[in-house]
Amino acid sequence: MKEIIKQKVLETKKNLVLEEISKIFESEGFSSVKMQEIANRLGISVGALYKLFSSKEEMYYAYIEYQIHRFHTLLLQKCSTSSDPKTCLQRYVELKFEVFASKRKALEDPVVGDPLFFVKMNTQKNDPAKPIFGFLADLFQRLDSVEPLKEKNYMKLAYLFNAFTMGYVEYWIHYGEKLDENAARVLEAFLEGMKA
Numbered sequence: 001m002k003e004i005i006k007q008k009v010l011e012t013k014k015n016l017v018l019e020e021i022s023k024i025f026e027s028e029g030f031s032s033v034k035m036q037e038i039a040n041r042l043g044i045s046v047g048a049l050y051k052l053f054s055s056k057e058e059m060y061y062a063y064i065e066y067q068i069h070r071f072h073t074l075l076l077q078k079c080s081t082s083s084d085p086k087t088c089l090q091r092y093v094e095l096k097f098e099v100f101a102s103k104r105k106a107l108e109d110p111v112v113g114d115p116l117f118f119v120k121m122n123t124q125k126n127d128p129a130k131p132i133f134g135f136l137a138d139l140f141q142r143l144d145s146v147e148p149l150k151e152k153n154y155m156k157l158a159y160l161f162n163a164f165t166m167g168y169v170e171y172w173i174h175y176g177e178k179l180d181e182n183a184a185r186v187l188e189a190f191l192e193g194m195k196a
Helices: 002-028 035-042 046-052 056-079 085-101 104-108 117-124 130-144 154-175 183-194
Strands: none
Touching: 002 035, 002 046, 002 056, 035 046, 035 056, 056 085, 056 130, 085 130, 085 154, 085 183, 130 154, 154 183
């Protein structure tokens, strides 16, 4: 029991620190900030910071994982008021664009500039986005019963949809236009190619 309590305290501490680290990375980026600066801003020692994260890279992966979990929680909240899969897919697009637009500085960092960054992270770090893909796959399966789709592998559809919407984000990052695409239009463009 003592070990469980100790683990919960550590997780809570990590989440509080990640909340503050999120503000730092999203206002200043990742590469330019040193561990000492982060510790100073958090009001803790560098040693205490290294007890939570063994390296700056581990901290960044934890930050991304934390943001993915937050996104999943928000998505479930936004979809809790609707049983319509199409509405929930549209809310996914809206939320994705909103979240990425609010994190521009963090996304401009050279570390994340690697187009395969999220793919690499998912394969190296136990796929933190898996629950989101599972949720999307379930939505596509439900949608398929109403509007038949060509692809019957719903998990594959979830990954394709993620990549399709990510294309809008990447374009926005590289060309600087506003990320205010119409979510309904984006969803319809994807579904048009997937209709049976």
